[in-house]
Amino acid sequence: MFLFVIFFVLVTHVGSIMPGELKPDNIFLLAGQSNMAGRGGVYNDTVTNLLKWDGLVPPQCTPTPNILTLSLNKTWEIAREPLHKEIDNLKTCGVGPGMPFTNQILAERPDFGVIGLVPCAIGGTKIEQWQKGTILYNQLMDRARAASQSGGRICALLWYQGESDCGEQDAMLYKGRLEKFFNDVREDLNSPYLPINLVVISSGEGEFLTSVRDAQLNINLSNFNSVDAVGSTFIADHLHLDTRSAVRIGQKLADSFLYIISPRSN
Numbered sequence: 264m265f266l267f268v269i270f271f272v273l274v275t276h277v278g279s280i281m282p283g284e285l286k287p288d289n290i291f292l293l294a295g296q297s298n299m300a301g302r303g304g305v306y307n308d309t310v311t312n313l314l315k316w317d318g319l320v321p322p323q324c325t326p327t328p329n330i331l332t333l334s335l336n337k338t339w340e341i342a343r344e345p346l347h348k349e350i351d352n353l354k355t356c357g358v359g360p361g362m363p364f365t366n367q368i369l370a371e372r373p374d375f376g377v378i379g380l381v382p383c384a385i386g387g388t389k390i391e392q393w394q395k396g397t398i399l400y401n402q403l404m405d406r407a408r409a410a411s412q413s414g415g416r417i418c419a420l421l422w423y424q425g426e427s428d429c430g431e432q433d434a435m436l437y438k439g440r441l442e443k444f445f446n447d448v449r450e451d452l453n454s455p456y457l458p459i460n461l462v463v464i465s466s467g468e469g470e471f472l473t474s475v476r477d478a479q480l481n482i483n484l485s486n487f488n489s490v491d492a493v494g495s496t497f498i499a500d501h502l503h504l505d506t507r508s509a510v511r512i513g514q515k516l517a518d519s520f521l522y523i524i525s526p527r528s529n
């Protein structure tokens with residue numbers, strides 16, 4: 264009976280929301296490359312030879328009326344996996360860290376109310392492609408500004424990228440490019456202390472994974488925190504986090520963010 268009542272309330276609540284009525288209290292920007300977009304559950308279909316998503320949504324990624332996503336056309340919708348489907352639309356998306364991050368925040372801090380996610384990650388992109396003035400940078404700014412127009416507050420940037428910068432040249436330039444990117448984002452959003460949470464990569468395309476990791480581990484910015492993807496498990500390509508690890512990283516990112524905003528309570 265009790266469960267039924269909860270279910271009923273949930274369904275009628277979602278059902279009664281009119282278009283345009285959805286708006287978040289708190290907003291998170293999600294950017295980077297494929298492991299932020301999410302590839303958990305993606306596999307090679309041997310019949311068609313195409314990549315497919317297995318459609319399995321773990322409980323930590325369950326949609327709720329309190330988790331919204333900014334669609335490609337910049338309207339707020341109830342968020343569901345694959346979160347980056349519309350944005351990283353040239354690739355096959357699966358489960359990523361965004362949904363488990365948000366469910367974990369709401370479990371620990373229900374006072375965050377309605378959370379709006381702004382998916383911006385694109386598979387296969389290098390840090391050079393995110394520098395100020397590029398298409399990806401402009402898209403991130405454009406979507407961030409559109410997101411905050413509905414009144415919510417941008418709480419943090421979540422960043423998971425670097426796998427495509429593991430060649431020698433890019434790896435050597437990575438730290439400078441990344442710090443410049445973070446500083447430009449804060450400046451252009453008029454938010455000099457915007458919390459930034461980074462995932463230190465544990466897989467990459469190239470010989471210089473360790474150099475990129477070192478760069479990420481030595482970022483020296485205020486209101487910055489990182490989580491290490493080391494120990495993650497991968498789908499068959501050995502590059503992309505599987506669903507279980509995407510969930511784990513999402514939850515670690517939640518704790519990492521909560522630590523920035525109130526270090527003593529953690």
Ligand SMILES: *[C@@H]1O[C@H](CO)[C@@H](O)[C@H](O)[C@H]1NC(C)=O
Pocket residue numbers: 334335336337338340349
């Ligand atoms: C915007 O995109 C969402 C999600 O794809 C869709 O449900 C909605 O109808 C679109 N709205 C407009 C005005 O195009």
Ligand SMILES: *[C@@H]1O[C@H](CO)[C@@H](O)[C@H](O)[C@H]1NC(C)=O
Pocket residue numbers: 483484
């Ligand atoms: C980090 O930055 C601060 C402020 O700019 C500086 O005082 C400090 O020496 C830096 N630390 C390292 C390890 O570079």
Ligand SMILES: *[C@@H]1O[C@H](CO)[C@@H](O)[C@H](O)[C@H]1NC(C)=O
Pocket residue numbers: 305306307314498499500501
């Ligand atoms: C799909 O198959 C190709 C070719 O064998 C392989 O390179 C790739 O890593 C596979 N991807 C996944 C997600 O299994």
